[in-house]
Amino acid sequence: MPELPEVETTRRALLPHILGQKITNINLYNPNLRWKVDGTVIKQAYQQTICDVQRRAKYLIFQASNGFLLSHLGMSGHWKLTDKSAERLKHDHLQIDFDDFCLRYNDSRRFGSFQWIEGQATNHTGFSHLGIEPIENPNFPYDFDIDFLKKALKNRKTPIKPTLMNQKIIVGVGNIYANEALFLAGINPKKLAHRISKAKLEKLVEAIICVLNQAVKAGGTTLKDFINPNNKTGYFQLSLNVYGREKEPCHKCQQSIQKIIQAQRATFYCPTCQK
């Protein structure tokens, strides 16, 4: 599910509800997520007041005065605003109570994770392995441009598509948006990253920024199960040009979209439009 636009959609949906709200209780129903969640998370966040909700890469940050809860949604995680009295669903693993409502984290595949970290997320050194933010982010630097990309790809001999998904270079781009950005830029996903011309890289920068901004505007992409905390689906799936469209006609040239596997992931592209 969640790439940058889905995490950002979640952040924006949560912010107005929980800003300034005090955590009155936390229930960890199932600690067996990607890494075992220990009770420390519960103890540290208890009675804290949320002073901001931020995003770095695909991580969601619940910032309180002396620490923050870091939440990664993995493949299938999502947060839901709901009544405390609402019946708990299968795969609801964590519940955060506020005065009049609660937040529940549901994650069928359990690839998500939680950490409680002392201090301010904006000063957190644990994010240092993460690459650049490709679109505007109110809390973290985002100066993504052609000079950055040219330098970053100079020594990368891997095909451009899996390279775009490398979170050490650019954050937030997962399988769907890597496919879509390459289509918009007219670049073949098999092209080796260091062999792409400057003109094409310029198009790629523009395409990544464009596709992510459009997807944020659309509230993310809902293929199967992405739902925002207010129970609304995204609608960027209506704008997909290649992802999931194997054998369907290209929106530009009508040739059929091809599916290949790269780094154990599905890649979709138009062999005519993407050279």
Next chain:
DNA sequence: CGTATCTCCTGCAAGC
């Protein structure tokens, strides 16, 4: 350091 591969888990759809 860069690259390739494997892995965690459940749900669902396709194929037989």
Next chain:
DNA sequence: TGCTTGCAGGAGATAC
């Protein structure tokens, strides 16, 4: 209908 198989949006660990 019911079974098996493969695949799904992420990314850390490991081996070379």
